[in-house]
Structures are given as structure tokens and as C-alpha cells.
Amino acid sequence: MTEYTDEERQTLRTAAFGAVFLVSHADPGFFASFKESIAGAKALAGASPELQSVFKSGGLPEVPKGSPAEMESGVLSALQQSVGILQSKAPQDLTEFRTVISGACDQVANASGGVKDTETAAIAKVKSAIGA
Structure with a gap:
């Protein structure tokens, strides 16, 4: 099992x-x-036990605060940092992390009334940040 610092765990969860x-x-x-949100939680629950333990640790996840643009910037930064953390500490989990995050985003977008253009744009930003 990969050992992450509390800060790394929080970054991965964010x-x-x-x-x-x-x-x-x-x-x-x-x-x-x-x-x-329910669709996204279910998708994240489908991750490997290793990633699930990270996602479930540390109480409620934190989403960056501020304006919508600041929140988006904070999340995209956390996604990019997560790729770096996984590349250095658990490269075997990086592909799965990308797959789980991409799948969760796709399931979220499809959960209510079809995929909107705004959702497609958000998914593209997320996938770009994780290199998927």
C-alpha cells in the first residue's frame, strides 16, 4: 500500500x-x-481498493473556495498535482486514476437529461488536466 502524506491525500481527494x-x-x-453527485460518488466507489482508501480518508473532501473561476482553477490544479503525486509515488495507479476520474465525469454528465455543452467543456478541462 502506497504511503501518502496527509497533504497528498487531500490533494488526491480534492x-x-x-x-x-x-x-x-x-x-x-x-x-x-x-x-x-450520486452518479459521481458511485463511479469513484468503483476504484481499486488502493484509490478508494485515499478517496475515503480524511473526512469530507474540500472543494476550492471562491468564485466559479477560482474553484475551477483550484480543482484543475489539484488534478495536475495528483498526476505528479501518482507518477512519483504510485505510477501503477496513474492509469486507473485517469480512468476513474474520466469515467466519473462521464457518468455525472449522463446522469440528468443528457450531456450539456457546458458539461462537455468541463469534462474536456478535467481530462486535459489529468492527461487523459
């Missing part, structure tokens, strides 16, 4: 839950966001 948050909030509306 990246995963932040990616779901970005796509979910690209389609406004409470019920859409609720359905999409």
Missing part, C-alpha cells in the same frame, strides 16, 4: 471530488446536481 463537482455544477439545478 482532485477526484472536485472533478465530479465541476461537471455537476456545469449543469445548474438542484435535482440535476443531486443526481449527478
Whole structure:
């Protein structure tokens, strides 16, 4: 099992839950966001035990605060940092991390009334940040 610092775990969690948050909030509306958040959580739960232990550790995940642009920038930064963390500490998990994050974003976008252009744009930013 890979040992991560508390800061690295928080970065990985912020990246995963932040990616779901970005796509979910690209389609406004409470019920859409609720359905999409559940879809995203289910997708993250399908990760390997190693990644699941990171996603589930440390209490509630933190999404960067501020304006929508600041939140997006913070999440994309966490995604890029996560790739670096995994490349250096657990390169065997990097492909799966990319697959899980990409899959979660796709499931979120499809969870409520089809994929909107705003969701497609958010997914493209997430996938670019993780090199998927």
C-alpha cells in the first residue's frame, strides 16, 4: 500500500471530488446536481481498493473556495498535482486514476437529461488536466 502524506491525500481527494463537482455544477439545478453527485460518488466507489482508501480518508473532501473561476482553477490544479503525486509515488495507479476520474465525469454528465455543452467543456478541462 502506497504511503501518502496527509497533504497528498487531500490533494488526491480534492482532485477526484472536485472533478465530479465541476461537471455537476456545469449543469445548474438542484435535482440535476443531486443526481449527478450520486452518479459521481458511485463511479469513484468503483476504484481499486488502493484509490478508494485515499478517496475515503480524511473526512469530507474540500472543494476550492471562491468564485466559479477560482474553484475551477483550484480543482484543475489539484488534478495536475495528483498526476505528479501518482507518477512519483504510485505510477501503477496513474492509469486507473485517469480512468476513474474520466469515467466519473462521464457518468455525472449522463446522469440528468443528457450531456450539456457546458458539461462537455468541463469534462474536456478535467481530462486535459489529468492527461487523459
